[in-house]
Amino acid sequence: MRRGSAPTPHTGSRKERGSPAPSSDLRITHDAGPPSSAGAPEPVLTGPVRRLRVATLLTSGVVACVLLAAVHVTQGTAAVNAFDVLGLLFGSDDQAAANILTASRLPRVLAGLTVGFALGIAGALLQSLARNSLASPDTLAVNAGAHFAVVLAAVIGLALPTLFAGALATIGGLTAVGLVLVLSAGGASGPTRLILAGSATTLALHALTMVLLLLFEQETTGLFAWGSGSLVQSNLDAVRQMSLVIVVAAAAAIAIGHRLDILALGDDTAATLGVAVRRTRLTVTLLAVVLAAAAVTIAGPIGFVGLCAPAIVRLLAPRVPGLFRHRVLLPASGLAGIVIVLGADVLVRAVVNAQAGVDIPTGVVTTVFGAAVLVTLARRQRDSGPTRRPPAARTGQSRSRRRFWLVLASCVAVLSAASVAALLLGDTVLLTGDVVNWINGESGRAITFVLDARFPRVAAALLAGAALALSGVAVQAVCRNPLAEPGLLGITAGAGIGAVSLLTFVPTAGVLMLSSVAGAAALLTFGLVYALAWRGGLNSDRLVLIGIGVWSGGSAIITFIIVYSDPWNVAKALTWMSGSTYGRTLPQVMPLVIALAVLIPVVVLARRELDLLSLDDDTPRVLGVRLEGTRLVILVGAALLASTAVSAVGVIGFVGLVAPHAARALVGARHARVIPVALLLGAILVSLADTIGRTVISPAQIPAGLLTAMVGTPYFVWLLWRSRA
Template structure:
């Protein structure tokens, strides 16, 4: 918790408004207009639904009785409206509070993994057959969300070590928690049916029971934050000034964080995690500062953010049902629309973002200096580990074979049963090994170019693009072959990277901006994937979830071939650019002084990384953490020079994915755990340790 409360410098986007008189008439006008817009949206919201009851029927209730209209209003539409109102207020207040204490414009229940932690807690209870009323479920969600927020804030120095570090710490933690959630959804498909759509934020309510239990909790937390508004104003002046003025900074941060997580957990318990409302609402309110001076005062900012949250939630629901029809409000989570809106806001904010400079550190900053002999020893051990991983992969599975069976199979002397098993198994092992190597090389390249030790290929939107292409084909062409799925996934990955790179280019490539826009594209892509699954194939979610979790199931030799070709073509290119990569990790000026064409080198290196990632994803699906963990482990072993890091990272990545795939095929055979989930469970502890080790640097002098 100490790092959660650690002092640091404020970011410009969340500083208080300039000193001066608050324009009371303008503030009142803003409140009046916001409430008016909210009432209009709420009125429209009440007229939508699956029944034939429309606006005229509801108006007749004011002058008479209409049993059908009254029944529809009370049983369906009013609970949905009130749920949207409650979570809009809760998430708006929570987002504004978290941004203020972190002094970071991108802090929110989503980027701090609060929603992911609360979601995992709820799904875990359902998976093990535990049925809880609203309040106990809310308490469970609170514990999950609070643990996730404490971890992310601690790892990112209270959120104040830089926007990019906060996003990367939060996204990696959310990815790990989401992997565990997805594992439970796959393994306990019957017990958790319907929770996939709910896990993206659904306003569907069967009655008012949960709302009546959670509404007092939300009201108390909102009231407590309003009472703390003056303290937050003082805290915004800086930790030293606040301390001089008599404010207990540590206690204030702790109380506000707990209250924000309580609000987020209540919202998740009520409707599931509705994405990015807590990010967008305070950002929109702060944009009003030029026309309404004083809007940054927290007793104004907090309620306006709550009202903006209500408009975002209800407006997204109105838009969804207006475009897709009344039934879409039942089938498609409202959180899909809010996430798309939030991703657009995040990309817009990222395009205005300037590089954090000192918050980006060379990825080899802590790398040990090793001798050439030690490097050769590590490479030899890596080769042995990879060969062992391949042999174990061929031996183990739902049917175990002996080493002699493999020898006989190679010589064509096995019986039909073993021949069938090994013919099906070797493409899977090859896909895992080659994809792991490709992802590791891509991760090494991305970290060097972005000069950020926390970056990885997936954060550039590549995996989301590949996942979108594959799920779209699985949804609209169910009989599509494996090769077609791989091709479309690869095309989606390349297009996503092109869009992210183009959006990040603004008179040059900003590495921090590239990461933030990639994160927004990743979130937006996953929202579209959710929409496709729940709108067009809601009873077959396991099919898409398995692919999105990274699986070698059903892989063929033809599907492995593109990865092998990509490795043969792009690995020599990356190795040839090892000197340029070494220089790119230093700063922007040194490469230019030494004659390196910086922008062209970055483009070529990132394109190679994107192609390696796209072919790997097309072969094995979405596997995270390999491109993050393997390069770090390699640098820890052999130092920061890329001529040494690249081969060691490739071997470590190959062994990691191969062993994860074997473990997933064996532990619950004949059922299988996707390899990507195993990798996430292995990679998460390493990543947490990595962030914890580097937190001192993040909080040091800048």
């Protein structure tokens, strides 16, 4: 099959296969073979649509939605049951029950209906646009962009009407998805790059959103739980106004469904058959973002519905011929989205008590479910995009020994200056003489109090940065992927689940127990990711995609634990999930000292193996390296380093990405040189982030993790842009 020149996969012209002339009988479906490298099955022509099966499927979906809605309106904190609802339907004059239904339950169930329908169709459109089964409003950062725009409006104090808020959310979503598609070449370079670009953009927007939530707590009251996707509605205004937008956008998408059918054959073929390819792509992108933004305006970013709904529909395709025709696929995906959203809301309120069902965001449940779907889809991917080239291939020419020593000395000098600045700066600015007197035990009571509290924070930042950087060195070498880092492999999410669970349910637990539980949870999570990614060998792209899925699910579980156990303590949630050294003591820092003291020599001794593993699988075997055993030991060490850092300072992202890559750029790819430089750079990055965070808006503070995310994400985006060809 001759490939065309359009910047998306499967764009080849089908003239050699005898492409048919345009006709109303054109049918598009997908074969049942293995997925292609871009993550979407190859489109083929098929026979007529089985209309009876399609009608049966759609009718079944409508019935399922009605049944879930009927169950949904009987759930809640008030004593209104199914018999009361039936009584109202048949003319009962129970005014109390009527008020509860109209003021609370009907707005919530209608929000679930509209949001699920919108996200299901938006996900199907984005997957068709990118020709990638992993595309969705979440993985393409549409929801994150819309969420940030809404929070920004609240911070500024804009009391926008619902329609204008929806328009603002649409602008935010369009900006985010545009950046993601540019960085991933429209998805043509494979699912790994697409999901990495979406994850980076999402993390950057999430970091900015968290900063706004922390700094403007009064103006953004209630937006934390809403930020995970909540169906709680105070009235019908938002649903009433945005439902009109959703209906119009959905109708427009279904109306151009035949163009998407033809576009599935490839851009060249579609152009030959008279489809305006560029105009269609722009229209589809706009409609998908409008639908997702409308859903965010109503209920916040409910995660992964746009990924799961089309995936569930596609699973039914072998039994329902013609289901991939977009005029059937889109409404079917919308119905599946309703089932997912209402089903998740019904489930969470059935499993936990009624009040917790109100407090726990529906998006937490859908994100956990969606993460499982993402992992399942990732296990089927076969990607050989440019991100699989080893780190050594990107570092350019080797660096001289003199350059290495110069860089090392410069890093030591910068680290020393950063450490001194960290001790001196904060809500109370000190002098170097104060520090000298404190060391000698001659400082006054006020100075002693400040430095006794500040020194553990400085030590925690330095040691956590070094641990995360060393973990990133190991992960990138083993995965042969310079875009990988411990956080994106799910390690830090696992450690976070363990630590938050212990802090929540055993608040009197000591430091040793906290570190042990976090380390064990990180190892279990890593073992899960490793096992899921293993299919006759370890594929680095599959490992990263599965890790992102586990990371997303783990973050949702952390939110669930915090909201369920202490729904009013938003500061606790934000502080832990954003990474902070606030309130750290020396006993909490000691596990980091021990972990680094044990594992730095291990990684240094394995520097030759790291050099070989970063090349390919064959070279280590030829030179006598036991590939799988060595790889497993190194990754276990990386998991221990990351988990210890998380137990000490919370979740701090991107340090394990930026520090190793910057080290390779400065001193070359040999790990004998990369390891010490990366250790120093990681310590510098977290230390500076912590110092800036507790100084610039003193006495208020910005968690170090948010600042590292805002620094690391642009660097990550630059890496994707540089290697986009």
